[in-house]
Amino acid sequence: MHILVSNDDGYRAPGLVALAAALRTLGQVTVVAPEANRSGASNALTLDRPLRISPMGNDVYAVDGTPADCVFLALTEVLVERPALVVSGINAGENLGDDVIYSGTVAAAMEGSLMGVPALALSFASLDPRDFAPAAELALALVRRCLARPLPRATLLNVNIPEGSQHALTQARVTRLGRRRREAVAIRQQDPRGRPVYWIGPPGGPGDDAGAGTDFHAIAEGVVSITPLQTDLSAFGHIDELVNWLGH
Ligand code: MN
Numbered sequence: 632m633h634i635l636v637s638n639d640d641g642y643r644a645p646g647l648v649a650l651a652a653a654l655r656t657l658g659q660v661t662v663v664a665p666e667a668n669r670s671g672a673s674n675a676l677t678l679d680r681p682l683r684i685s686p687m688g689n690d691v692y693a694v695d696g697t698p699a700d701c702v703f704l705a706l707t708e709v710l711v712e713r714p715a716l717v718v719s720g721i722n723a724g725e726n727l728g729d730d731v732i733y734s735g736t737v738a739a740a741m742e743g744s745l746m747g748v749p750a751l752a753l754s755f756a757s758l759d760p761r762d763f764a765p766a767a768e769l770a771l772a773l774v775r776r777c778l779a780r781p782l783p784r785a786t787l788l789n790v791n792i793p794e795g796s797q798h799a800l801t802q803a804r805v806t807r808l809g810r811r812r813r814e815a816v817a818i819r820q821q822d823p824r825g826r827p828v829y830w831i832g833p834p835g836g837p838g839d840d841a842g843a844g845t846d847f848h849a850i851a852e853g854v855v856s857i858t859p860l861q862t863d864l865s866a867f868g869h870i871d872e873l874v875n876w877l878g879h
Contacts, residue, residue: 632658632778635705635714635743638722639698639735641668642691646721646755649763651691653771654718657778659690661714663705665735666693670722672735674699674742684709698739706746716777717743720753721770723760725791727846728809730834731860740787741862749782756850757794766792769855772800791846791856803855809845812838 634654638647642664654660665672666685677696684704685693692709694701702717719739726734736752743750751773755766769792782788789808792798816832841847849856 633710633712633714634658634660634774635702635710635717635748636660636662637664637698637701637705637717637719637739639665639669639672639719639739640723641665642687642693644668644723646723646753646760646763646766649767650718650721650753650770653767654774656771657774658715661705661710662691663694663701663709664692665698665701666695669697669735670724671733672697672699672738673733674738676700676703698735699742702739702742703746706743706748714743714748715781716774717748717750718753718770718774719743719750720755720790721763721766721792722752722754724754724758725756725850726752726754726789727756727791727811727850727856728837728841729811731789731808737789737860740789741860744785744787745862747785749777749784749786751777751788751790753790753792755794756791765798769798769800773803773857776800787860787862789846789856789858789860791850793850793853793855795853798855800855803857804849806846806849806856806858807844808858808860809842809847810838810840811835 636651675697682696722736731737740750740752812835814835818830837847846856
């Protein structure tokens, strides 16, 4: 039994180290992760230059690319056998609602899913994550469950783990994605030569759609949130409307 671990915070990130250590109690774990922090990289693939895979020892490989590059190369080049699961994380910080569009943590899992392997994205919903041990324990319980009751092919789960004590899998809640407030802040500063530079500002907090049933609500209540995701972005509910709009 083989598990592929990746992330977007980089191969040395404490959340990934804690996750890989916990999963090694279950079987063989190979880590293929970015050599630097690529949070916010989404599903980007690097197409304008070649990629290098650096073996770091102990079945850990660092790639000078994005999370999606890492999982693509892991499944096509690094691993000889197909892994049972792709597990991405544990991200330092939540990935709720709109975040999943931008998240490199979710993207690493999504790349696994797109390549036909069930995948989990794990995020620790803490503003100042230090101790990943409780989150890693929850991850271990979840992966154990996935191995005992295999997920359908290409299933993708987005898991957010709150700070605090309610980490039991039995108390985890199945949720849907909520929505953030769009604050759309660009922070303007000056470089040393007086020219303007801009930082993309932090995301907004929970928006209008953060009530019962959403991932935001579960985390606000201190409960583990598990959201099943799909990669097909088709708005099925609007297909008939669009056919009418075209006058067919
Ligand atoms: Mn990250």
